[in-house]
Amino acid sequence: MKLDFEEVSVAGLAKSYGPTLALAGVDLSFAAGDVTVIQGSNGSGKSTLLWLLAMLAYPTRGEIRYGRYGVSRADELRGRIGFVAHQLQLYPGLSGHENLVLAAKLQGIPYAEKRAADLCESLSLGEYWKRPVRTYSRGQAQRVSIARALLHQPRLLLMDEPATGLDVKSTAAFIELIEEQKHEGAIVLIVTHEAKFAGSVADRVLHMDRGRIVEPES
């Protein structure tokens, strides 16, 4: 049975990489159906926060709770998290469809081939979904990456600069898609530098500086 949660909260979350303090004690909570956008300068700790929430790294200090579950249930919780990273995290030698099928199978989704094909169609991945990813433009690959994050209908959707490389039409479709996720009760957390994009999707905008949540500069 899939784990379910209505809220994600972090308390006193800190992360160091050697002497570098990437996150310096963050307290936050994210509710179902909310879209939170995090902004801040390079190196402010935004991506680190996403990596910790995706359980790709563990905090030096502090705690993350996914509803009533902690990171000790990491293997199961990953089945409820979708992550679009800044790096594409796709196998360049596989086609977009094959990357999605692999992800679907690893997620234990029944009829993985069909689910991947349906998603390719709904995201208008068009003709190129059968070609190797290495032949894709950044925008095309980004759409596959977004599709993969949505494959398993995640409860927590983490996105690091998701609009990178998307053209105007794809960005509009992507904004609609985030709205859909919001209405389905997903917890959406987006890191972006694009103020216009942030303004069109965010319920809440947070600013980070030197590993902390700060008041935005006026």
Add this chain to the structure above:
Amino acid sequence: MNTLRAAWLVALKDLQLEMRTKEILTSTGLFAVLVVTLGSLAFYTDPVSSPNVAPGVLWISILFCGILLIGRSWALERENDAVFALLLAPIPRPSIYIGKTISALVLLFAIELLLVPLCLVFFQIDGSAIFVPLLALVFLGSVGFVSTASLFSAVGIRTRARDLMLSVLVFPLVAPALLASAVATRELFAGASIPEVIGWIRILAAFDILFVGFGVWMSRHLLAET
């Protein structure tokens, strides 16, 4: 998801990629053939001494080819940070290590299927009676080596000194297994029967169990954080 099912999916993905590009098989296979050819040209003097020289040449070529193969296999995971596709999946961490080990072992064994007869021909050794036990021995020797090298390649995802680490740590660790393999191969080439080398095979099997067990246990921790 079940560890073995996830490992199978990881291995299948690697083999699917390799069947498409044949990049690893071509580059490492050619390298291994070159080492055996050069070794036979440099060291072969007569049919009497060749059973003593051939095992060294065979195992050196397997060792170098294996290191290249495993390094290339994990390099595929680093390209585009693709390994995170696996790390983000709700699968037990050891399944990634097991899957990568299985695919590397399959590819290495495919090269060995070419390498072993080539070595027998080049060194003029009659291998008709020992071919199957020889292949079994080569396979057993490869299991321990590949499982150890895969483990250190997994560590290498987050270190820049991955090639240095592979050479410095893997070779000494697998040395006992390689020595056992080389000696057992020499005995077979010299005409020893299976019961005469069974002791070496047992030692190899014990090493394999130890290395694979250690790899599975360590991968749980090594792949926990990136």
